[in-house]
Amino acid sequence: IISKLPQTPTTIFSVMSALANEVGAINLSQGFPDYECSPVLTDLVNKAMQDGHNQYAPMPGLLSLREQISQKTEKLYGATYNPDSEITITAGGTQAIFTAISAVIHPNDEVIIFEPAYDCYAPTIKLMGGIVKSLELHPPDYKIQWDMVKKLISNRTRMIILNSPHNPTATILDAEDIKQLNDIVTNRDIIILSDEVYEHLVFDGQQHLSMARYPELQQRSFIVASFGKLFHTTGWKIGYCMAPAYLMQEFRKIHQFNVFSVNTPMQVAAAEYLKDENIYLSLPDFFQQKRDHFREGLKQTRFELLPCSGSYFQSVRYQNIADEKDSDFAMRITRETGVAAIPVSAFYSRGTDHQILRFCFAKKQETLDKAVDRLVKL
Ligand code: GLN
Secondary structure: OOOOOOOOOOOHHHHHHHHHHHHOOEEOOOOOOOOOOOHHHHHHHHHHHHOOOOOOOOOOOOHHHHHHHHHHHHHHHOOOOOOOOOEEEEOOHHHHHHHHHHHHOOOOOEEEEEEOOOOOHHHHHHHOOOEEEEEEOOOOOOOOOHHHHHHHOOOOEEEEEEEOOOOOOOOOOOHHHHHHHHHHHOOOOOEEEEEOOOOOOEOOOOOOOOHHHOHHHHOOEEEEEEHHHHHOOHHHOOEEEEOOHHHHHHHHHHHHHHOOOOOHHHHHHHHHHOOOOHHHHOHHHHHHHHHHHHHHHHOOOOOEEOOOOEOOEEEEEOOOOOOOOHHHHHHHHHHHOOEEOEEHHHHOOOOOOOOEEEEEOOOOHHHHHHHHHHHOOO
């Protein structure tokens, strides 16, 4: 066969988690919590199954869940999404991203992404015959240089993919970014795919600037969200996508023949659980404490900390410790030091010589402490 994605390796998250398991390292690589979700939530799932919610959900997802999402979005960002026609429950954020790109990208359409970029964007664009136009961002602040974005725009530009809070750099978009973005897309036929899966993980009292807040941007955006991050349940693989009806209609044409619908009992539980707004309002503090604790610990090491405004990732430079490629260094410290991290070069289509690792801090305090105890030895 002729490979459709000849250059695409196995995703770094599988590679590093497998290595961490193999050698028994503390796994701060792939982003997922090592603590349990609320028993209230698991009780709701049990109850949903016992109550007989075990058959297909409607194709776009359970209406009661879509209604809860619509209310939450209106409360937080002031946007009204019609649960009937503008919200779809997906099998996680990645499926929502895949489906949104497939729904609108034709061969030779250009899509602008910012690197480091989450690793599923570029392969999905290529699979659809689209052309990836990547713009590199530079540490430590990874600001988007909008004049460079303007230079990348052509009459073939069909989409810009944004991700705030950003994985892996932990930066967030600010008001100036929004203004510049607005200037660029106005009067152009450009769709925004806004990966907002870390929307509730924004620190130091800053606000998450969702595309849903800005009517002109909202009108051209797919917004992707994740219950894995919201409920500490990444293994449930449930998320959702919101978009104006003209976009969601195309999204569902693909969704119906790809997954058809997402598992029912977890949707029943999520709809009930989401009624408590404290579930999401408490998340910034919860994760900020972990961030602060982990950063304090890392200060005892020879790593140099990069800023962290959002997400559950902390990036570090290691040039005081070693002079080797980040993938080699990440593998070596997983085996020798017993702590796994993600080499940030995995988020660049052409690689990078930046010597930076990404750690996930969505972990119990004792896990973070144990990891720091090991990292201090480097
Ligand atoms: N989003 C997670 C991360 O960045 C990984 C998800 C996955 O493994 N697909 O670590």
